[in-house]
Every structure is written in C-alpha cells, then in structure tokens.
Amino acid sequence: MHQPSSVRDPLVTGGKTIADVSHDISRHVENKPAKLWYAAMAVSLALLAFGVYCMCMLLWHGVGVWGLNKTVGWAWDITNFVWWVGIGHAGTLISAILLLFRQKWRMSINRAAEAMTIFAVICAASFPALHMGRLWVGFYWALPLPNAFGSLWVNFNSPLLWDVFAISTYFTVSLVFWYMGLIPDFATIRDRAVRQGAKTRAAIYNALSFGWSGGAKTWMRYESVALILAGLSTPLVLSVHTIVSFDFATSVIPGWHTTIFPPYFVSGAIFSGFAMVLTLLLVTRKVFKLEDYITIWHIELMNIIIIITGSIVGIAYITELFISWYSQVPYEGYAFYNRIQGPYAWAYWSMMTCNVISPQLFWIKKIRTSIAATFILSIIVNIGMWFERFVIIVTSLHRDYVPSSWTMFHPTLYDVGEFILTIGFFFTAFLLFAKFFPVINMAEVKSILKANSERVTHAETAEKGVPVTTDK
Amino acid sequence: MNADKHFILGVFNDEDVLMDAVKKVRGSGVRIHEVFTPFPVHGLDEALGYRRTRLPIAAFLFGLTGTTLALVMQIWMLGYDWPMIIGGKNFASLPPFIPVTFELTVLLSALGMVATFLIVSDMKPYKWPRQFDVRSTDDKHVIAIDLAVNRGKSKDDLARLLREAGAEEVNEKNFED
Numbered sequence: 001m002h003q004p005s006s007v008r009d010p011l012v013t014g015g016k017t018i019a020d021v022s023h024d025i026s027r028h029v030e031n032k033p034a035k036l037w038y039a040a041m042a043v044s045l046a047l048l049a050f051g052v053y054c055m056c057m058l059l060w061h062g063v064g065v066w067g068l069n070k071t072v073g074w075a076w077d078i079t080n081f082v083w084w085v086g087i088g089h090a091g092t093l094i095s096a097i098l099l100l101f102r103q104k105w106r107m108s109i110n111r112a113a114e115a116m117t118i119f120a121v122i123c124a125a126s127f128p129a130l131h132m133g134r135l136w137v138g139f140y141w142a143l144p145l146p147n148a149f150g151s152l153w154v155n156f157n158s159p160l161l162w163d164v165f166a167i168s169t170y171f172t173v174s175l176v177f178w179y180m181g182l183i184p185d186f187a188t189i190r191d192r193a194v195r196q197g198a199k200t201r202a203a204i205y206n207a208l209s210f211g212w213s214g215g216a217k218t219w220m221r222y223e224s225v226a227l228i229l230a231g232l233s234t235p236l237v238l239s240v241h242t243i244v245s246f247d248f249a250t251s252v253i254p255g256w257h258t259t260i261f262p263p264y265f266v267s268g269a270i271f272s273g274f275a276m277v278l279t280l281l282l283v284t285r286k287v288f289k290l291e292d293y294i295t296i297w298h299i300e301l302m303n304i305i306i307i308i309t310g311s312i313v314g315i316a317y318i319t320e321l322f323i324s325w326y327s328q329v330p331y332e333g334y335a336f337y338n339r340i341q342g343p344y345a346w347a348y349w350s351m352m353t354c355n356v357i358s359p360q361l362f363w364i365k366k367i368r369t370s371i372a373a374t375f376i377l378s379i380i381v382n383i384g385m386w387f388e389r390f391v392i393i394v395t396s397l398h399r400d401y402v403p404s405s406w407t408m409f410h411p412t413l414y415d416v417g418e419f420i421l422t423i424g425f426f427f428t429a430f431l432l433f434a435k436f437f438p439v440i441n442m443a444e445v446k447s448i449l450k451a452n453s454e455r456v457t458h459a460e461t462a463e464k465g466v467p468v469t470t471d472k
Numbered sequence: 473m474n475a476d477k478h479f480i481l482g483v484f485n486d487e488d489v490l491m492d493a494v495k496k497v498r499g500s501g502v503r504i505h506e507v508f509t510p511f512p513v514h515g516l517d518e519a520l521g522y523r524r525t526r527l528p529i530a531a532f533l534f535g536l537t538g539t540t541l542a543l544v545m546q547i548w549m550l551g552y553d554w555p556m557i558i559g560g561k562n563f564a565s566l567p568p569f570i571p572v573t574f575e576l577t578v579l580l581s582a583l584g585m586v587a588t589f590l591i592v593s594d595m596k597p598y599k600w601p602r603q604f605d606v607r608s609t610d611d612k613h614v615i616a617i618d619l620a621v622n623r624g625k626s627k628d629d630l631a632r633l634l635r636e637a638g639a640e641e642v643n644e645k646n647f648e649d
Binding site for chain 2: 206
C-alpha cells in the first residue's frame with residue numbers, strides 16, 4: 001500500500017523515519033537553546049523594554065505624545081495595526097485554507113505560521129487599545145457591557161466596533177486551532193520525557209497536552225474538530241481583513257471610499273503574511289537545522305503565492321488610479337494625484353517598488369529557489385506593505401478639504417517606540433515559542449511521511465544502513 | 473469486577489500492517505479495547521467499527537446559538553433599549569448587524585465544539601491518561617486488548633493472533649485502578 005509519487009517532490013527529504021521526526025523536533029524543546037537564541041532573545045527583550053517604556057509614557061501623558069494632529073488623526077498607530085493584522089493572515093491561510101484544499105505541504109510550516117498569527121494579532125490589537133489612551137475604560141467603549149450612562153450601548157452600526165468583534169474572534173479561534181494542533185505533539189514530548197526520566201517536564205507537558213492518549217476514537221473526533229475549525233477559520237480570516245478595510249471603505253474620505261478595498265486588503269494581507277512567514281522560517285530552519293522538513297520546494301511554493309497576491313495588489317493600485325480619473329470626482333482625483341506627486345510621493349513610490357515590482361523577480365526560478373534572495377525580498381515586501389498602509393492612511397488625511405488645515409505628519413519618539421514595542425514583543429514571543437513548543441507539527445508530518453518520501457527513504461536508508469535514532 | 477486491569481498489547485511499526493491486523497483481530501471475534509497511534513490513521517475508525525462522531529452537530533448547534541444571541545442582543549440594544557438615529561437608518565436595521573452576527577456565530581461554534589470535544593474525550597490538564605506504551609506517541613502503533621472482556625480467549629491465543637497479524641512485539645500491561 002505504499003504510494004510513492006513519481007510526479008511530486010517528496011515533502012520531507014533526508015530519508016527521515018517517524019522516530020527521526022519526533023527526535024528532530026522534540027530535541028529543541030529538550031536541550032538547552034543555542035547561543036544564537038540567547039543573543040536574539042537579548043535583542044528582542046531590549047526592544048521590548050524600550051517599547052514598554054514608551055507605552056508607559058503614552059499611558060501617563062496621553063496620546064498627545066504621538067505626532068498626531070487635528071488633520072492627521074490616524075497615522076503610525078493604525079498603519080501598524082493594519083500591518084500586523086495583515087501579517088497574521090498567512091498563518092490561517094496556511095493552516096485552514098490549505099487544509100481544506102488538501103495541500104499537504106502546509107504541514108511542515110503551519111505550526112510556526114499559526115504562532116506568528118497569534119503574536120501578530122496581539123501586536124495589532126495593542127494599537128487601537130493604546131489609541132484609546134485610557135485602556136482602563138476601553139472595555140466599556142468597545143464591548144456591549146452595561147454601564148453607568150444609561151446603559152448607553154456600543155454602536156453596532158460602526159465598522160470600528162465590527163473590528164473589535166472580528167479581531168477578538170479571530171484571535172480566539174486562531175489560538176484554539178493552534179492549540180488543538182499542539183496537543184498530540186505535547187503528548188509526544190511528555191512521553192519522551194517519561195522515557196528520559198525527566199519528571200517535571202513530563203508533568204508540565206502532560207498538563208499542556210490535556211492528558212492526550214492518542215486512541216483511535218480520540219483521533220477520529222480530533223480530525224473532525226480540526227476540519228470544522230478549518231471550515232470556520234476560512235470565512236473568518238477573509239472576514240477579518242474585509243472588516244478592517246471597512247474601517248476605511250465605509251467612510252467618505254477621498255482615497256478611502258473605495259469598493260475594491262475588501263479583496264484588495266485581503267490579498268495584501270496574505271501577501272505580507274507570507275513574506276513574514278518566509279522571514280521567520282528561513283531563520284528558524286537554519287538555526288534548528290530543519291532543512292529536511294522545510295525544503296526549497298516549500299519556499300518556492302510560498303514565493304509563488306507571493307507572486308500571485310503581489311500581482312493582485314499591483315492591479316488594485318492601478319485600478320484605484322484609473323477609477324480616480326474615470327470617476328471625474330475632483331476630490332477623489334486630487335487624493336490620488338497628491339499620493340503620486342505630493343509631499344509623500346516618496347512613500348508611494350517605495351510602496352510601488354517594494355510591492356509591485358520586486359515580487360515580480362520571483363518569476364525567475366533561480367531567484368524563487370534561492371534562500372538569500374527570498375530572505376531579502378521577503379523583508380522588502382514587509383517594508384512595502386507597511387508603506388502601503390501608511391500611504392492609504394496618511395496621504396488621504398493630510399490634505400483635506402480646507403487647504404488652510406493641510407499639514408504633514410511627523411512621528412515622535414513614542415510613535416516609533418510603540419512600533420518597537422510590538423516588534424520586540426513579536427520576536428520575544430516567537431523565540432519563546434521556538435524554544436518551548438514543537439515548531440513543526442510532528443503528528444501531521446508523520447502521517448505524510450510514508451506516502452511522500454518513500455523514494456527518498458529507500459534510496460538513502462539503503463546507503464546509510466539503518467536510520468539512527470539516539471534515544472530509546 | 474476485578475480491580476486490576478490486564479491488557480495484552482500488540483505493537484506495530486507500520487500503519488498499513490496495523491490496519492490489516494485490526495481487521496484480522498476483530499474478524500476472529502476478539503474485542504479490541506483501543507488502538508493508539510502517533511498520528512491519525514485514516515480508515516482506522518471504520519475498521520474498528522466506531523460510529524461517526526456527532527461533533528459536527530454540536531458545532532452547528534453552538535453556531536446557531538451564537539447567531540441567535542448576536543441578533544437578539546443587537547436588535548434589543550439598538551432597537552428597543554436605547555434607540556438612536558444613526559445615519560438616518562432604522563433603529564434595528566439588519567445589514568450593519570451582519571458582521572457581528574457572523575463573528576459571534578464562528579466564535580461560539582468553535583469554542584463550543586472544542587469544549588465538547590474535550591469533555592467527551594475526557595481530556596483535562598490534571599489527568600494522566602492510561603499509558604499503554606509510551607512509544608505510541610512516537611513511532612509505534614499499539615493495539616490494546618482487554619483480557620477481562622475476552623474471557624473466551626487465553627493470553628497465549630491472543631498473543632499468537634497478534635503476532636500472526638504482524639505485531640513486532642506483544643507485551644502485557646496491568647493497571648491498578
């Protein structure tokens with residue numbers, strides 16, 4: 001019943017056995033981390049500490065410490081919010097949509113991508129929360145809770161409120177989906193700890209695994225739950241960035257009032273999310289020596305998604321320009337003329353170069369299968385997508401209807417500091433995840449090992465004899 | 473009933489051999505306690521004769537609860553409890569209520585289903601499962617046969633049956649509870 005495919009490349013290379021999978025992934029949890037990990041952790045914590053300082057200053061003095069003014073009421077904060085939410089989308093796309101499409105290559109990358117989603121959504125949510133200035137009353141402003149104003153309820157007609165529900169649901173469901181995937185792998189680590197005699201670790205990972213036994217009945221239910229969660233997450237992830245785009249699209253601001261925003265934002269989100277997945281995984285793969293699990297083929301497939309979504313984003317930019325001319329609305333026309341010609345033209349053209357031109361390089365096979373080129377381009381795409389949000393938000397606001405109120409936005413130390421806060425948090429959380437949680441979904445990878453890498457297994461095990469596993 | 477539990481375990485390396493073994497063992501009239509595998513083996517639930525899980529129904533009902541709750545909450549709050557004119561629209565106009573309704577449907581469906589899963593599978597953080605063979609979360613598949621429910625067969629018969637079905641090892645395991 002072995003079904004090696006002669007058409008497709010194997011998903012896992014290096015002639016790995018099932019025991020090798022457990023060993024290769026679990027050992028990072030069991031062993032002391034590398035020096036590089038400590039170094040990266042130190043940098044992330046330093047960034048986080050600076051960010052926390054800036055956050056405290058913001059909470060103490062109020063949002064006035066940011067560079068916002070009467071004309072530009074949204075700038076870095078909402079730019080960062082949309083940027084982070086967008087980054088999160090790749091994780092759900094990989095784990096849910098690719099599950100529904102039965103794309104088995106997702107299995108080596110879904111765990112890390114979902115972790116990225118969760119941390120990115122936390123980073124995103126911090127911006128609207130901090131923008132309220134008074135976090136402690138935020139609950140009453142954002143949630144339909146009885147209050148002392150009568151009760152004056154939240155406005156369910158407002159896209160900003162839809163955002164609260166969308167982001168919190170997205171976070172919760174992603175967290176549950178991710179954790180469900182982790183349960184069998186925690187049990188693997190627990191049972192290895194039992195065999196190694198590490199009692200504390202066994203107890204901790206047993207608690208984390210909810211006492212997983214791996215019985216056939218539990219697996220049956222588990223698979224059913226995973227499939228339904230994927231089915232729920234798929235419309236959810238599309239709804240989240242759609243609702244984020246409603247924050248802009250339902251307003252009457254020229255440059256925001258556009259019906260193409262929902263699909264344009266969703267594809268932009270997936271575009272930037274895959275770029276961030278690549279940035280993180282190329283490093284993780286190298287540091288943790290996971291080249292056999294996250295192969296060049298995986299990287300190539302992700303780069304292909306970047307070409308597709310990058311091109312959709314490019315078409316959206318051009319469509320916006322065309323419609324602003326075709327509509328013959330002077331305000332709309334000026335908003336876009338100002339984008340490409342005005343004082344923020346440098347931001348517009350950086351966005352165009354990073355998002356539309358640079359991913360087209362991936363049409364060349366040599367570039368999309370090169371690790372160095374992919375790494376550099378993934379960072380360029382991340383920068384480009386940050387500029388996209390900045391361009392949409394700030395250039396549409398800074399020259400409004402009355403020229404006397406035209407102004408520029410200048411970020412202060414605290415605008416930058418809040419961004420650094422999220423960068424520091426994101427990398428700190430990811431490093432902790434990489435140390436304490438299995439970075440690859442072991443159970444899923446084991447299930448595809450036989451069908452997909454039989455050819456390699458035979459060839460390579462014949463060469464090196466019996467595959468070596470060090471602990472038994 | 474006997475306080476001690478005695479099991480005989482067949483350990484398998486390969487999921488396809490395991491599938492055939494399950495069919496063979498059940499075909500010879502032996503009742504299998506449970507099969508433990510490191511990853512989901514497709515078709516094993518059917519081979520073991522398990523009824524399809526009704527978790528999808530639970531998910532649907534929780535989702536329906538979410539939909540109802542969201543609509544009732546929004547219509548009551550903005551339509552009756554404190555009506556306000558917003559953008560000249562009806563007090564309780566449906567289209568703007570759809571996003572929140574959708575999100576709460578998904579939220580309750582997902583959380584409710586996962587909670588149901590944990591409850592019906594008796595999974596909780598402070599519980600140690602019965603560990604028949606710790607290698608069953610690594611790379612071995614284990615068929616566990618309860619001796620108490622198979623009184624017609626002797627230990628040796630069962631061991632021979634498992635070995636003939638392709639088990640790499642046959643072990644015994646006792647639990648005191």
